Amino acid sequence: MSTINQMSQLKTMLRQDNVYHDLSVPQLVENILQRNEADLTSSGAVRATTGTYTGRSPQDKFIVRDQESDSVVNWGPTNQAIDEETFINLYHKVLHHMGQNQQLFVFNGFAGADHDHRLPIQVVTEFAWHNLFARQLFIRPDTDELKEHEPEFNVVSAPTFKADPSKDGTHSEAFVMISFKHRTVLIGGTEYAGEIKKSIFSVMNFLLPTKNVLPMHCSANVGSKHDVALFFGLSGTGKTTLSADEHRRLIGDDEHAWSDHGVFNIEGGCYAKCINLSQEKEPQIYNAIRFGSVLENVNLTEGTREPDFDDTSLTENTRAAYPIQNIDHIIQPSIAGHPNTIIFLTADATGVLPPISKLTKEQAMYHFLSGYTSKLAGTERGVTSPQATFSACFGAPFLPLPPATYAEMLGEKIDQYDSQVYLVNTGWTGGPYGEGKRMKLSYTRAMVQAALEGAFDHVETHQDPFFGLHIPLQCPGVPDEVLIPRQTWEDRVAYDQSASQLAMKFHENFKQFRHAGENIAQAGPCYKG
The missing domain is CATH 3.90.228.20 (Phosphoenolpyruvate Carboxykinase; domain 3)
Structure with missing residues (x-):
């Protein structure tokens, strides 16, 4: 069976001249528009559509079953197992496919605001807008941190690679595979950017409990008396909306962890549902959607390019991704008691x-x-x-x-x-x-x-x-x-x-x-x- 000290294969590919590392927001937006990946909206955000996949595809998510995961993962319909050889074979195919691209984009950053528990990550994407999404959703390193950055987990996103279930061991053309042994997330066949975000959350849910840190699917904010509140709930229950309170400071809108020192945000941005979004009802979220933000599957008014947040013709799961700094009244760094x-x-x-x-x-x-x-x-x-x-x-x-x-x-x-x-x-x-x-x-x-x-x-x-x-x-x-x-x-x-x-x-x-x-x-x- 082949092995992956082939992270060397990835490193070699990323040294090519057609690979762009850690571009700024204006550079990424420029590439997005030049490559016709998305439209520029009236607010300065870019709007992308994701085709067939307008939400997560849980039936296409797998965890590699090997000596590191076998005895600890809760195997079943949610955590579907795939063998290591199948993963490695598909990994080679994806990297070969991406190596043929004219351009690739790399983001280096972190998951976890607490320096004691953060995970250095690297996100490699075919699409510039996916890289902008990653840049806005994860924690962005400063100049010194970037110089010393050594990723401990890689996300490789190849939406234009379509799997063949009969050969690749998948259920469809789309797949999200996590290998804890090889510290790699492999995504293909789907353009829905949320798979990038949620795969790293799954990784943190595996790693943090070993440090006696509780990962949580919740939003969090802080009151004037330094009182901390957590809001647990699945997508669409109001985590983002209710935590964005002008009278309280936001820690984060979706993913947190609770250590012996308190609560910290796993992310550096927000991924808000924006169906029926209005400035009157949700001003903080509405006003956060500006230059550098990413809108997913939101239809635009012809001519003005104003987002129509009431239009659900593409999906009801319309989304906006933006850095947490676009929200007023935040706590920085995203750590509290x-x-x-x-x-x-x-x-x-x-x-x-x-x-x-x-x-x-x-x-x-x-x-x-x-x-x-x-x-x-x-x-x-x-x-x-x-x-x-x-x-x-x-x-x-x-x-x-x-x-x-x-x-x-x-x-x-x-x-x-x-x-x-x-x-x-x-x-x-x-x-x-x-x-x-x-x-x-x-x-x-x-x-x-x-x-x-x-x-x-x-x-x-x-x-x-x-x-x-x-x-x-x-x-x-x-x-x-x-x-x-x-x-x-x-x-x-x-x-x-x-x-x-x-x-x-x-x-x-x-x-x-x-x-x-x-x-x-x-x-x-x-x-x-």
Whole structure:
């Protein structure tokens, strides 16, 4: 079997004259426009389209099974195994393909704002706009750091290379393969830039726990009293929107880690969903989209080239990528103390979960392991309407290790630092998707603010009979009747039926965590049919 001390093969290829290393933003934008990869918008951002793949393709993601990964990875449908020889053969094919290109682009940077735990990475791309994306999303080194930079993980992105499943061991023309032994991520057949970002997050989810550092799929910000808040949730639940608060400083919008010293951002930028984005509702995100930013699959108004954020004809998963410095009120470097408040976000399409509830320690562990939400349209290929889903730790697609590994670490830290935990439903109220309405953002913001300020500490609560959740009966800025979901439905019998059905889904899903402990299992929904 061939081996990869062929990182030498990659190094040789990257020494060629047609390879551009660490170009500035203006240089990358110039290349993007010259190569007709994207359009320049009225705000100065570039807009690219990604063809067939407008979201992640989880069925095409693999981890190389070898002596380093075999006994520790949680193998299954999420972490699909591929053998080392298949990976190496495809690696050679991809590098040969990229070697034929007229131009290649290289970004050198870091994942992890904490110098004690950061990972030096190198991203090699066929497209200039993919390199701009990487430059804006990861942490950019200063001049001295760049001189000393030695990558410990490589990302090789070749969207124009189409795999042959019959020969290459893939499921389709697209693939994302991670080899921890060879410290390489290999991406091909898909132009969706989010695969670059999320593959490195998966890498950090493998590496950081060995240092007793908890990687987390969450956004984070800091208040005026240095109080830290975390917002967990899958794509589309509001992590980016709710953490971009003009009254608090942003640490980051999507990926963080929690060490013995506190919380730090894994990234150097933001990757915001921008469907129905408006300056009025989300001014920080709207104003961040300017020169150097990247828009994905956003249609432009003919003539003016103004982004039409309400147009979903390409996908509902329209995206904007920009450096965190484009947001006002950030904390730099992106490091803060231990979390005072932890918020689990869910977009419940059934409309039965309360808009906010306070969780006990055991309930927090139950809902963290459950990771319930409704998967929103466009986030993954083939998803066209909300679908109920359970994603362990609110990020199962990115967890190479068993969910219990991360859950146990979170439980220990909640105990150690006395963090308060809330479950917030940003989904539907008054009925299910198609009948009810999406929870008003202004109400959600008011509830989150109350949680961060400790306003619920002495408020009377109601225990939901289906889910056992403790619901505050009052919240400044929110009508009382909104807080109890059953009261928002005209048909109370229909509510009871939907709530009992969702409760049963929780119970069925949690059977996979039978080793979690009886106290945690009993913290789930009360109603069992």
